[in-house]
Amino acid sequence: MSGAACLACGGAQVERFLQLRGVPVFCNVLWPTREAAQAAPRGDLDLAICRDCGHVFNLAFDPELVRYAEGYENSLHHSPRFQAYAEELALDLRRRHALDGRHVVEIACGQGDFLKLVCAGPGSVGTGFDPSYRGASPGPNLAIRREYFGASPLGRAPDLVCSRHALEHMDDPVAFVRMMRDAVPPGSAPVYFCEVPNALYSLRDGGVWDFIYEHVSYFNARSLAACFARAGLPAARTWETFAGQFLCLETGPAGGPVASAAVPEGSQLAAMAAGLGDEVDRLLAHWRGEFARIAAAGGRVAVWGAGSKGVTFLNLMGAGGAIGVPVDINPAKHGLYLPGVGRQVVAPSDLPALGVALVLVMNPVYTGEITGMVRALGIAAPVTAV
Numbered sequence: 001m002s003g004a005a006c007l008a009c010g011g012a013q014v015e016r017f018l019q020l021r022g023v024p025v026f027c028n029v030l031w032p033t034r035e036a037a038q039a040a041p042r043g044d045l046d047l048a049i050c051r052d053c054g055h056v057f058n059l060a061f062d063p064e065l066v067r068y069a070e071g072y073e074n075s076l077h078h079s080p081r082f083q084a085y086a087e088e089l090a091l092d093l094r095r096r097h098a099l100d101g102r103h104v105v106e107i108a109c110g111q112g113d114f115l116k117l118v119c120a121g122p123g124s125v126g127t128g129f130d131p132s133y134r135g136a137s138p139g140p141n142l143a144i145r146r147e148y149f150g151a152s153p154l155g156r157a158p159d160l161v162c163s164r165h166a167l168e169h170m171d172d173p174v175a176f177v178r179m180m181r182d183a184v185p186p187g188s189a190p191v192y193f194c195e196v197p198n199a200l201y202s203l204r205d206g207g208v209w210d211f212i213y214e215h216v217s218y219f220n221a222r223s224l225a226a227c228f229a230r231a232g233l234p235a236a237r238t239w240e241t242f243a244g245q246f247l248c249l250e251t252g253p254a255g256g257p258v259a260s261a262a263v264p265e266g267s268q269l270a271a272m273a274a275g276l277g278d279e280v281d282r283l284l285a286h287w288r289g290e291f292a293r294i295a296a297a298g299g300r301v302a303v304w305g306a307g308s309k310g311v312t313f314l315n316l317m318g319a320g321g322a323i324g325v326p327v328d329i330n331p332a333k334h335g336l337y338l339p340g341v342g343r344q345v346v347a348p349s350d351l352p353a354l355g356v357a358l359v360l361v362m363n364p365v366y367t368g369e370i371t372g373m374v375r376a377l378g379i380a381a382p383v384t385a386v
């Protein structure tokens with residue numbers, strides 16, 4: 001037992017299971033020079049799991065290390081697969097909660113891409129909150145405030161409050177949900193919608209490259225519901241999306257059918273977690289061997305996806321990943337360097353000149369999309385998920 005209390009349910013049966021030292025604090029901050037990238041701040045992962053609710057969290061997380069920097073680039077909307085998912089989710093929320101003509105609030109709305117989709121119906125109004133927001137309003141019916149939600153009064157009562165991929169960053173997620181509950185005007189009763197990465201994907205499906213410093217918490221359906229319940233917002237339903245990689249929670253009436261998520265018992269999740277250290281070692285040994293074989297033949301490996309997974313993978317590979325070239329379709333990342341390893345990100349169109357012998361896909365959900373792009377570039381190398 002670790003002596004720590006579970007961040008989600010408050011339980012005391014918390015066990016450590018995986019330590020990863022010296023990983024970049026910000027996977028999504030890329031750097032203009034190799035030297036700056038290699039000097040980027042690093043922190044440790046000391047992951048623990050709660051035997052009661054199966055919640056996973058980083059005991060070594062230090063909020064002082066985390067200050068969201070300028071140059072934060074985590075927009076996933078460049079991928080057609082992700083864009084299609086966001087459109088489908090927004091339409092589902094609009095229909096089930098009859099949001100046309102209503103007021104939608106989004107916490108940590110980024111550049112407002114999703115808020116714009118949810119507020120696409122006639123008469124809808126959106127208010128977004130994000131200190132990292134840059135630039136012009138994404139639409140006449142949308143107001144985006146460069147501040148944290150709760151920092152100033154909301155004004156009009158919201159009908160839906162959504163938070164996507166924010167709660168896992170909080171060092172006290174229960175306090176954050178309580179703030180979400182308390183920051184709406186008195187008397188309003190919005191539906192709350194929350195989306196986070198699904199820890200079950202990492203634990204059950206081998207998504208080991210998803211453990212990153214920026215994420216304090218890794219929720220499953222039970223621990224997410226426990227977190228909301230402790231904050232005074234009982235969940236009405238939880239369900240998986242995006243091929244099981246994301247987890248959604250809602251309060252209030254469903255307004256339509258939603259398939260609920262099943263989740264193993266906390267003790268079963270703890271048993272899965274106990275094997276992950278060996279799994280990471282096995283995968284790294286396997287890929288170091290493959291990279292060495294390709295390097296000996298003078299080839300290189302395209303590591304497709306210069307986001308969290310690619311940064312974690314290349315940093316853990318260390319010198320054994322030296323022939324790995326990070327590739328990304330997001331033009332904002334091209335020419336910049338990955339934190340830690342200091343490898344420069346190239347565009348897909350750069351690949352034909354690089355002697356690529358293998359394309360390693362960081363997120364298997366994109367394998368089809370990437371294979372199509374690789375073949376269109378005239379590259380015959382095998383495409384496989386990490």
Ligand SMILES: [Zn+2]
Pocket residue numbers: 006007008009010011050051052053054055223
């Ligand atoms: Zn717990």
